[in-house]
Amino acid sequence: MSEERRRGGEQVRKKPRRFLRYLLRALLAVLGTAAVLLAGLWMILDEVFNGPSETARNRLTMSLLEASATKWVPAVFIGGDAVGRIQAKVADSLPDGQSDPTRVVVRNDGAGESDEWAGCPDGLRVEEVRGDTYNAYVMLVRDPSRVYLCPSSRRYSRSRPGTRITKQIEAEGAAAAVNGGAFFDNGTISPEVGSVPCGLVVSQGEVLWDDGSSYYGFAGFNEDDILVVSKTMSAKEAGEARIRDGCCYGPVLIKDGAVNEEAYNTNSGYNPRTAIGQRADGAVLLLCIDGRQAGSLGATYGDIIDVMVEYGAVNACNLDGGSSTVMLQRDGDGTVRTVNNVSLLQEEPRRMPTFFMVRPQDGA
Secondary structure, eight states, rough: OOOOHHHHHHHHHHHHHHHHHHHHHHHHHHHHHHHHHHHHHHHHHHHHHHHSSHHHHHHHHHHHTSSSTTTTHHHHHHHHHHHHHHHHHHTTTOOOOOOOOOOOOOOOOOOTOTTTTTTOTTTTEEEEOOOSSSSEEEESSSEEEEEEESSSSOOOTOOOOOOOOEHHHHHHSSSEEEEEEBBBBOOSSTTTTTBHHHHHHHHEEEEEEEEOEEEEEEEEEETSSEEEEESOOOHHHHHHHEEEEEEEOOOOEETTTTTTTTHHSOOOSOEEEEEEEEETSOOEEEEEEEEBBBBBBBBOHHHHHHHHHTTEEEEEEEOOOOGOOOOOEEETTTTTOOOSOOOTTTOOEESSSSSEEEETTTTO
16 A cells, blocks of 8 residues: 555544544533532522521522422422421411302393403403513403313322313313412423322312312302402311312412402512412402513412402412413304413423313304
8 A cells, every 4th residue: 555545544544533522522622611510509599598698598499399390309408397487478468268159240131230251241351461571461250150170180199181272272161260279290201290289179069179288378169159368278168168179389479359469569570470360259360470581570369459459359279380371262263262371492382280260252
């Protein structure tokens, strides 16, 4: 072999080796930078969680708990018991026990009403509300007997995935729907996520689920179609209160006309939100707030309370929010449309075990 040909072969072999060395160096540089950033973030989180400011710790905890991907973080730094105490604190300013059902008098006969329903022959309307950091959609349902808790299954199991609200509203033939209460979510893409609820679930007067989990809010309608809210609710208490449909999340935002001051003043983070409330005349308020978007950062508990107070809520409770927040309405031609603006990263709504739905009006 000539000297020239031998040297040419060596150059060919050196080129891929040189490329691999450069690639390896680049990967090491990226990994090193990522490690430094993660270490820095860890130090910052540790300083906030275990530093001298209880207020900063509580605010950070509540903000991280509201996102599926980060809800595990606080427990790593302060433990699950401390997280539970912080969650419970947002309900401290409300008295124990259930809301007083006599504060609501359901009026479906139209007596003494203004013309607020004049343009809504189906007794259903949606209004848009804008705040400094959010866009919100309030659905008003004149007849509370039409609002019910729809389960994904009457036999919950982790081996049976939850359903998507777009599929469930079609299966029910409902006029409208929003997402419901708490559910199992370990922050993964496991099919078990959204399969079973957390806390108490009552549907058509039957207890479908009661895992005894300590959630800090319950919202449900009794047999007189009055929304009952409470910091806690057992299956026995639900039976005594004649609850027909309800689920857990929280916190309770308004109870018997009194605002939850602790929740109002807690920096709960700017996130998508869903809530349910009821006026003194029985009309139901379903609220969805856009978040994590360029045009709508999101809302705090205080923002939800402000909207509910503006619309005259006597009782109101926060429901599951974040990426679960969805409001659907069926148009006159039968087409179901999404009222709020869900995340562009979601091709489909999340699988969930509970939804609040609105039956079609009688005769519709």
